[in-house]
Amino acid sequence: MSNVKIIIKKDLSELKGSTFITGFRTIGEVGYLAIRHLALKRKMERIGYVVTKYYRDVTFVDDYGIATPFDIFYDKDKHLVLLLNHILPFQREWNDFASQVIKWIKKLSINNILLVGALDKRYKVGNESLKWLKTSKCSLNLDYPQLDKQLLMVGPLALFTLHSEIEDLPALVLLPYADRERTDPVAAATAIEVLNKMLSLNVSVDELYEEAKRIEEDLQKQMELLQKELSRGSADRVYM
Template sequence: MENSKPVKIVLPEIKNPIFIEGYPGIGLVGHIAGNFLAKELNMDMIGYVESPFLPPVTLVLEGKPNPPLRFYGKDNIIVAVADIYVPPTLVNEIARELARYLKEMNAQTVVSLGGMGIGLFKEKMEVWGVGAREELNRKLEEAGVKVLQYGSIMGMSGKLLWEASREGLDAYVLLGETFGDRPDPRAAANVIEALKKIVPIEASTEPLLKEAEMIEEQLRRMHQQMEEARKKAQQQYETLYL
C-alpha cells in the first residue's frame, strides 16, 4: 500500500532536473556545499522528506519553521540538504525513492557532494569522484577530478549513486579531500568548483574561501597558543628539577 511506505518524497514535477545532494558527512563538506549553493543561487524551499522514522525535529530558519530534510529549487536545479543525522536504513529508503522520482522526471544529472578524510593537510587538496559509467568517469577526468578506482562511499552519496545508476541516470559522486576532524569550507569550495565543470551552474566560491581562511587562522592561533603553553610548562618543569 502507498500509505505504508516508510518514506515520502514531497516534490513538485520538475522535468529534466539537475539534482545535487549535500547531506552531512566527513568534514561536513556536502552539507556546507549544499547549503551554500541553495543560498548563493537564491533558491526557495520546494519540498521535503516525510517519514515517521525521522526524529521529531523542526528547524527554525530566518524565523520560520522548516523540516530537517528539505529540497531547494530554482528553474530545473534541485538541491537536497539535511540538518540531522539520517539513520542508514532510512538513507536506503530515501535514496531509492529519490532515484524513482528522478527517473520519472528524466533527470539530466545527479551529483552527490561529500568529503574524503585523509588525516593530513596538503598544499593542494584534490577532488576525487566516480561516475555511474565509464564514459562519466572520463568526463570527471576532463574536469580535473581524480577518479576513484577502489574504495567505499558511505551514506547518502554512496547509496544514491548506486540507486541512480540502477535507473540508468547520469550520476556522480564528488569528494573533496579534507583533514576530517572539523567543518571544511575550503573542501566544499573545491567540490563546487569541480561541480561547475560538470553541470551548468554559476556560483562564486569566494565567500567559502574567506570563511576557510578565518577558520584556518583561528586554528593557527590556537595551535600557537598551545605550543607556547607547552614550552612554558616545559621551562617550568626544567627549572623545578635543576
C-alpha cells in the same frame, strides 16, 4: 511498502530534465555545506520535503525560513533540483530513503545526478584537491583523477550512488579532500568551484574561504546541540 514520502508543492512537469544535486553531513560536513551554500546564494525556491517514518522532531529557523530535516529546492534559471539534508536520516532508513528519492528522480527524467561527499585528507597522496567517480550511464568527465579502485564508499551517499547505478541513471560523485575531525568549509568551496564550471553557476565561495573559522564554529555548535537533543530521553527533552 516504503515509509518515505516526497512532498512537492510545484508542477512536476516543470522539473523534468533538470539536474539533481545533494550531499550529506558526513566527512567535514562538506556535502551539507556545499548544498546549503548553493541553495542560499542562488536564492532557490523551496518546493518540497522528504518525510520519513522516523522523522526527526527538530526544526530551526534558517535564512530561508523554517527548516525541515530534508528540504527540496528548485532553481528555475539553471533548472536545478537540490535536496538539502540538514541532518542524517536514521540509519535504518538510509536504504529506503536513497531508493525512494532515486526512483522519484527517475520519474522526472533527470538530466544528471551530482552527489557531493568528501575524502579523508589523511589519505591524500598527490596534489589533487578532489577525486570523483561516476555510474556507468554517466557521460560527464572531469579533469581530476578518478577514485582509486577498491576504495570503499559507505553511508547514504554510497546508497544514492548504488541506486543510481541500479536504476540506470547518470550520476557523478564529487569527493574533495577534507578534514575528518572538523567542519571543512574550504573543501566545500572546492566542490562548489567544480560545480560552477560544470553548471555555469558563478556562485561565489569567498565567504567559505574568508569565514571558514566562524562557519566551522557555528556548525559545530549546531551539530552538538542537535546530537544532545536527539539523544535525550522523552522526559528530558526541551519542548518549545
